[in-house]
Amino acid sequence: MTKIIQNRAKVGYRVFSRLFLFRAVFLPVFIGAISIWLLAQAETLTVTGEKAAVRLRPIRDDVGFCWSQDSMKILVDYLAANEKETFRSEGLVAAISPHDDYLYAGHLYYPLFNLIRAKEAVIFGVTHGTVRQEIKGLDSVLILDDYDLWPGVLKPVNVSPLREFIQKKLQPADLVVNDRAHELEHSIEALLPFLQYFNPEIEITPLMVTPMPLNKMEELSTDLAKVISTYMKENHLVPGRDIFFLISADGNHYGKDFNNLAFGEGQTAWEKALDFDRQLIANYLTGIIDSKKIAGLTGEFWGQTYLDYKNSYWCGKYSIPFGLLAAEKIIKETTGKKIKGELIRYSDSYSEGVLPLRKTGMGITAPFSLRHWVSYAAIGYYLN
Numbered sequence: 001m002t003k004i005i006q007n008r009a010k011v012g013y014r015v016f017s018r019l020f021l022f023r024a025v026f027l028p029v030f031i032g033a034i035s036i037w038l039l040a041q042a043e044t045l046t047v048t049g050e051k052a053a054v055r056l057r058p059i060r061d062d063v064g065f066c067w068s069q070d071s072m073k074i075l076v077d078y079l080a081a082n083e084k085e086t087f088r089s090e091g092l093v094a095a096i097s098p099h100d101d102y103l104y105a106g107h108l109y110y111p112l113f114n115l116i117r118a119k120e121a122v123i124f125g126v127t128h129g130t131v132r133q134e135i136k137g138l139d140s141v142l143i144l145d146d147y148d149l150w151p152g153v154l155k156p157v158n159v160s161p162l163r164e165f166i167q168k169k170l171q172p173a174d175l176v177v178n179d180r181a182h183e184l185e186h187s188i189e190a191l192l193p194f195l196q197y198f199n200p201e202i203e204i205t206p207l208m209v210t211p212m213p214l215n216k217m218e219e220l221s222t223d224l225a226k227v228i229s230t231y232m233k234e235n236h237l238v239p240g241r242d243i244f245f246l247i248s249a250d251g252n253h254y255g256k257d258f259n260n261l262a263f264g265e266g267q268t269a270w271e272k273a274l275d276f277d278r279q280l281i282a283n284y285l286t287g288i289i290d291s292k293k294i295a296g297l298t299g300e301f302w303g304q305t306y307l308d309y310k311n312s313y314w315c316g317k318y319s320i321p322f323g324l325l326a327a328e329k330i331i332k333e334t335t336g337k338k339i340k341g342e343l344i345r346y347s348d349s350y351s352e353g354v355l356p357l358r359k360t361g362m363g364i365t366a367p368f369s370l371r372h373w374v375s376y377a378a379i380g381y382y383l384n
Contacts, residue, residue, distance in 0.1 A: 056156055057147040057179070060186045064101035064365045066193050071360040072153045075102060076197060078357060079110035087344050089115040091383040094245035094327040094339060096285070096320060098376035099126070099190035101364050103355045105376050108345045112378040113194035118244040119237075120160045120203040121195060122228065124323035125188035125248045126315050127210045131181050140216045142175045142224070143208035145182040150204060153193035160203040162231050169227040174220050181208060187248040187319070195246070209319045213306045214298050217322050218291065225329035232334050239331055240383070247323035249316020251348070251375030252277055258372070262311045270350060270370055276311060277375050278346060285320070285379055286341040289328050294321045327381065340384035348375040 059067060066072045092115055098105040132138050144167055149156035167175065182188070188206045196202050212220070237243045254260050254273050263272035284297035301317040303310045314320070331339050350373035354364060366372065 054148045055146070056149045057145065057151065057189075058183060059151045060183065060189055061365065062361075063363045064103075064186075065190055066102055066360065066362050067151060067153055068361055069153055071362065072193055072197055074360055075106060075355075075357065075362070076110065078355070079106050080114075082107075083111060085111065085345075087111055087115060087380070088382075089117070091240065092116070092244075092380050093240040093331060093383055094247070094323075094381035095344075096247045096249055096316070096323075096377060096379040097191055098250050098378065099187040099248045100250050100349065100374055100376060101362070101366075102193075103357065103362055103364055104349045104352055104368065104374075105347075106355050107352060108347060108376050108378040109194045111344055112380065113191075113198050115380065116195065116198060116244055118199060118240065119201065119242050120162065120205070121199075121244045121246050122162070122205045122207065123188050123191060123246045123248060124319045124326070125185060125206060125208045126319045127181070127208045128185060128187065128315065131184045131208075132210075134184060135178065135181055138176070138181065138210045140212040140220075141173075141210050142170075142220070143181050143210060144175055144177045145179050145206055146177050147179060147182070150192060150206065151189060152196040154196050154200055157192055157196055158203045160205045162205045162228065165231050166205070166207075166224070166227055169230070170223060174223065182206065187315075191246055191248055209322045211307055211318055212322070214295060214321070217298075217318075217325055221322055221325035222329060224326050225333060228326070228330050229333040232330070239334060245323065245327040245330070245381075247316065247319055247327075249314065249320050249377075251312075251314050251316070251346075251377055253313040253315065253374050255369070255371040255373055258313055260309075260313045266370060270373070273312070274348065274375065277377070280312070281343055281346060281377055281379070285377070286343055288384060289324055289339050289341055289381065291325065291328075294324055294328075297321055297324075324381075331383065335383060338384045339381040341379050341381050344378040344380050346375070346377045349373045 066075055095112055097112055098108050102109065127138055127143065144163060147159065149158060185208055232243060252273055263269040280300055284293055298321050300310060301314055302308060328339055331337055349368040350370065353368065
């Protein structure tokens with residue numbers, strides 16, 4: 001009996017010794033190792049989190065455009081109260097919109113965007129000279145971005161999956177992805193506050209159109225139309241209701257400040273330049289749109305080559321013909337119909353002046369006078 005007790009005591013002592021050794025030596029080492037591992041994982045998660053951070057495209061112009069919901073409501077309410085005309089929305093699938101300061105062109109933005117109700121929009125933007133001066137070689141391609149979100153007046157604007165679809169399906173030689181180009185360009189962001197105000201859940205596909213000759217426009221617009229048409233069919237998108245096509249473009253930039261005196265100087269020259277614009281809109285931008293009409297438009301926009309100007313300095317000299325070619329082909333492919341342009345409103349900064357709104361955060365980014373004025377056209381394109 002005594003031996004049994006002694007043996008049990010020895011066993012208990014060995015168990016106690018091992019437990020003490022485990023607690024005293026191995027447990028701290030084990031805890032330390034686990035702590036180091038957890039810290040490493042935390043650091044990994046932090047780095048991963050940084051890499052996965054959502055990227056918001058910065059605002060380019062926080063003066064000419066409105067980025068405050070309260071101020072946007074003041075602007076829209078003012079424009080609505082002063083709007084005397086009504087325009088039809090049925091069958092509207094595409095449009096040309098100005099991109100100048102809201103206090104200049106508000107009377108053109110409002111009647112157009114008040115008609116648009118869609119889930120997503122493809123926006124054909126300009127590639128202004130400021131972009132091409134910094135980034136060389138932007139010719140005969142479309143410029144895409146890689147941002148997750150774009151700025152909005154209600155909340156950030158989501159990018160449509162269509163952008164990635166285009167990037168995968170279009171020929172690599174026909175596009176570049178350049179966030180810096182989009183950061184420098186204001187013609188796409190200009191449309192977002194009005195677009196989102198009337199379509200809070202809108203998603204966008206931003207495309208900057210670079211200078212390109214007509215034959216390249218025909219080729220690239222055909223390829224793009226096939227890609228977008230496929231996307232629309234796969235996702236059962238109806239033009240006008242689900243997806244809309246917007247072309248960003250201001251009209252003529254006239255006067256000494258622009259070195260554009262095709263019709264001379266002063267009031268008479270201003271009237272002649274306006275008449276020229278109105279004739280151009282009547283002949284080429286309204287009515288049934290087809291390739292022949294668009295070719296005629298480029299003949300008026302361009303000089304001896306596609307890089308030159310003729311009698312007017314429209315900054316939409318590439319975005320308009322390319323956007324119309326693409327829209328016309330997409331609508332034909334997805335609906336079997338044509339598009340017909342109807343002028344919603346035409347005006348200019350010298351005629352409009354500045355809207356009498358105060359303390360909204362908005363201002364003007366350029367003067368208006370007979371030596372410096374810009375024309376605008378809001379044109380809707382309807383199924384026909």
